[in-house]
Amino acid sequence: MALKVAIVGRPNVGKSTLFNRLVGKRLALVDDRPGVTRDRRYADGNIGDMDLTLIDTAGYEDVTDESLEARMREQTEAALDDAELILFMMDAREGVTQLDRIFAERLRRQHKPVILLANKSESQASGGGVGEAHALGFGEPVAISAEHGEGMADLYQAVVAASEDIFIEEEDEPEKPIRIAVIGRPNAGKSTLINRLIGDDRLLTGPEAGITRDSISVDWVWEDKNIRLIDTAGMRRKARVQEKLEKLSVADTIRAITFAEVVILVMDKDDAFDTQDLQLADLVEREGRALVYVASKWDLEEEPQARLAELKRLAEDKLPQLKGSPFVALSSHSGRGVDRLMPAVLQAYDTWSVKVKTKDLNTWLSMATQRHPPPAVDGKRIKPKYIAQTKARPPTFVLMASRASAMPDHYKRYLINSIRESFDLPGTPIRLNVKTSGANPYVDGGAKSGPERFKGAAKTAPRRIQKAEKAEERLSNLPGKALEQKAKAGIKPKVKPLGGLKASASKKSGTNAIVGKGARGGARQVSRSGRVRTGQKGGAKR
Secondary structure, three states, rough: OOOOEHHHHHHOOOOOHHHHHHOOOOOOOOOOOOOOOOOOOEEEEEOOOOOEEEEEEEOOOOOOOOOOHHHHHHHHHHHHHOOOEEEEEEOOOOOOOHHHHHHHHHHOOOOEEEHHHHHHHOOHHHHHHHHHHHHHHOOOOOEOOOOOOOOOHHHHHHHHHHOOOOOOEEEEEOOOOOEEEEEEEEOHHHHHHHHHHOOOOOOOOOOOOOOOOOOOEEEEEEOEEEEEEEEEEOOHHHHHHHHHHHHHHHHHHHHHHHHHOOOEEEHHHHHOOHHHHHHHHHHHHHHHHHEEEEEEOOOOOOOHHHHHHHHHHHHHHHHHHHHOOOOOOOOOOOOHHHHHHHHHHHHHHHOOOOOOOOOHHHHHHHHHHHHHHOOOOOOOOEEEEEEEEEEOOOOOEEEOOOHHHHHHHHHHHHHHHHHHHHOOOOOOOEEEEEOOOOOOOOOOOOOOOOOOHHHHHOOOOOHHHHHOOOOOHHOOOOHHHHHHHHHHHOOOOOOOHHHOOOHHHHHHHOOOOOOOOOOOOEEEOOOOOEEEOOOOOOOOOO
């Protein structure tokens, strides 16, 4: 088991920056303003060859009233009780402040090893603050820069020396937990729901909207199943998100949805399925995650049965792509209906992980296409041939069909809905990819097409090709038109010379034969008797 290390200190000294540095990811939100971190956050990290379980905490405030800062201080004290080693961080550029001294006095009563870190020590101006840190009474401070990664070797040596007397119990690697993200609009009751499920005030709650900023993961065991609940920040409409910090919170929530397996959408019963709720549900479907609807604050509903029927009808009308998703009405404050949530979540998870046999799929395909044949596009009908499931989570199917690119979207939706009904897959996102079985290898340019050859004069050419060739060769019977066609084709007209005439014919005529152009531009023709025709039949004679 890894060593549990809590990173503590007053606000805006760089705790989350060091947390991200040791984890190796930008998990915690980092901003210049103080008080960004509110809940304590756990993550696995390492320094050198040592495995660590790091705890990021909120900035310590010396208040004990009912304010938000007081509740944040309770989260920090819970992290101190849970940790085995404490990294106490101060700002070397500002030096030791009064709040640092108050917090140091609190840590002395903890009776746990404490390592003093002087952060932001990359500049020469921080030398005075490092010297002042000796007055806190925790020995030699370790000068580091969490932003630039300086002093990590010194921090490793300090952690090794401080953990020599700490017994780390070896435990077996736990099974991979089911990741469940809880999302919704601000002040919908997400953190309160998680606290009710695990039976502990693990997350910071209150009447203020937008308390949660980071996506906080909580490991839990329910009926011998490892569960990881992820609390996320409330997501408002995109047009209302203006501040940089809120944008970072929204991006963290979207990342939590991406890596989750089941998503619980928490909605207020009074304005459930608002525009933002519909957009969140559509985002979950596009990411391919199983979805469970939750209507919170149900103990305040005066007509629960009628309202529940109305909400289910709204879910089916406005989100038909998630038809059949589980719907749970509960009250996180009183605990009413909370016991029905986890069975619904595990049912959605099992449906999301289902695998269908190929034989059953192709039997279904035959029946589905007989009941509703594919449409004809451009006069040619699409022919589905074969279907198989390529992966689960979410269920993904590949359909081999002719002219796959021409299959309309409405027929794909028909196939998806038929799969959902035939194999009992309510609510889970289904992916259907339609592909062509393959290109014809014998067409021109195909793998088996062979070398190109001249097929124009082939006797075995199709009849339509022969007709086209004859039509091109066919010329007009009119002499003038035929000459124009030959001129365009580059063919010179053949005219018989005078020597080709019979001598007897020329003597009988007694005149010289003159060959010229006819009335219509064609060459004069010679008869069998040797006479030259002067024009067309019925024309003027010379």
